[in-house]
Amino acid sequence: MIEYLDIYKAFDVPVLSGVSLTVETGETLSVVGPSGTGKSVLLKTTLGLIIPDRGDVLIDGRSVYGSDRNALHEIRRQVGYVFQYAALFDSMNVFENVSQGLPDDVLRQLPKRDILRRVCDSLDAVNLDPAAILGKLPAELSGGMRKRVGLARAIVGEPKILLYDEPVTGLDPVNTAAVAHLITEIAERMGVTSIVVTHDIEGALEISDRVGLLDHGRLRFVGTPDEFKHSDDPVVHSFADRHAAAAAALKIMEEP
C-alpha cells in the first residue's frame, strides 16, 4: 500500500498543495490532469527523486522521508519506475540497461548465465525479442522499443510496485494500445500495485481500478472509471470534454 500524506511542493510557485492519497495493494490507479499540474512531481516524490517541502510517503507503512540511506535503498528495491522517455543509460546496451534493474547483491551473486536468463525473461514479458536487441544501444531503438526496454528494466527485479510516468507519450496509436495492454497484463500476472501518470484519459479509464484528477496541485477527484465518467464535478467534466475534443481533432489530423 502506498500512502501520500499531505504532500506540498513548490518550484517558485506551488506545484502540489497538500495531496493526500492512498493506493491499495494490487490496485492500478491512474493520475490524470492537464500538463504542469504536478503529476510527474507527485510520482517522483514516491521514491524521493523529488523531495517534497512538506508531507511524507508511506510504502507498506514505511516512511520514505523518515528512512535512512539503507532503508530508502530497501524501499526503492521494491519499486520499479518507468520514465517518460525511458531514461535508458546511453552508454549501455539493452542487456546492461535491463540488468541494472536487478539489485546489487543479485548482480554480484548470480552467474552471468542466470542474469542473462532473467533479462531475457523480462524482455519476453514486454514482447521484445531478446536475441534481436540484447546488444543494441538505446540510440538504435525506436521510441516504442525504448519504452518497453524501460519497462523490462523496471520489472526485472520483480518489484511489488510499478510507477509509470506518461508511459504512452510520444507513441503511435498501435504502440499506445500495446503499452496499455502490457500495463494491465503485468499488473495481473505479477500482482503489483501500479500508479500510472498519464494525460491519456481513455487509456486510463480502460486500465485502472481508480482514476484521480490532479488540478492546480490538488487532487480534485478520485474514484472508479465509472464514477469519473458520471461525475457531477464541472472540473472533471471540463477536463474530460477538452480531452475528448483534442483527441477528436488529432484523429482528424491523422486521417489521410
Added chain:
Amino acid sequence: MFAAATFLLVHPLRTFGRTALSVARHAGELGLLVWRIGGATLSGRVSLRSVTDQIYEMGVLSFPLVIVTAVLSGVVTSQQGGYQFTGSIPLYVLGSVVASSVVLELGPVMTAFVIIGRVGARITAEIGTMQVSEQIDALLSVGRDPVSVLAAPRLLAGILVMPLLVGIANTVGLFAGLVAARFTVGLGGESFLYGARLFWHSWDLFYSLMKATVFGFVIPLISTDMGFLTWGGAEGVGRATTASVVFMIISILVLDALFPPLFLN
C-alpha cells in the same frame, strides 16, 4: 532623483549579496559532494573497474595532447629565454629558467588546462545530459547511488592520473627545451643541464606533483558537481558545460596563485 540614488546604492549591494550567496551555496555543495565521495570510497561502494575505465579515459587518451602541449611549452620558454639572455646573461642560466618554468608552472598548469578541455568539459556534458534525460533519476530508482557510480570514480582517477601526466609533461617539456636551446641559441646539452642543476631544489618536483594532485582533485570535482546541477534540456547542458569550464579555469588559476606564498617561501 531619490529613486535613482537608491537604485545606484542598492543595486550593487544586491548584486554583491546574490553573488556571495551563490558562491557560498556552491562551496557548500562542493563540500557535501566531497563528503559523499569520501563516504562512498571508504565504504567500498566504488567499482574498481569504473576507476580504471576513468584512468584510461583521463590518462591514456589525454596522453598525446599532454605531450604536444609539454613540447610546445618547453620549446617556447627556451626560445624566448634564449632571445632575452643572448649577449647579457650566461646562456647556461637558460637551463635553470626552463626547468623552473616547466616544473613549477607550465607542466602542472598547461596539463590542467588540457584536462579541463578534454575531460572536465566532457564530464559535465555527460552527467548533465544524464541529469536532463532522467538517467540520474533512473540510477536512483534502481537503487544505485550516482555519487558512487559517477562522481567517485572520476575524482579518484583524477587524483591518480594528474601527477603521472604532470611528471611526464615536466620531463618532456624539459627535454624539448634542451633541444630547442641547442638549435636556437647553440647551447649544448651539458651546459643546459648544468644550468638546470645549478638552481634546482628537490622540493620543486614535490611542489609540482602536489599542484598536480590538487588540480586532479578540483577538475573532476567541479565538473561532476556542475553536471549534477544541470537543468533545462540541451540548452541547459550547453550552459552548464560553459559555466563549468570557466569555473574550472578560474579555480586552477586562483589555486596556482595561492601555491607560491603557501609552499615556496
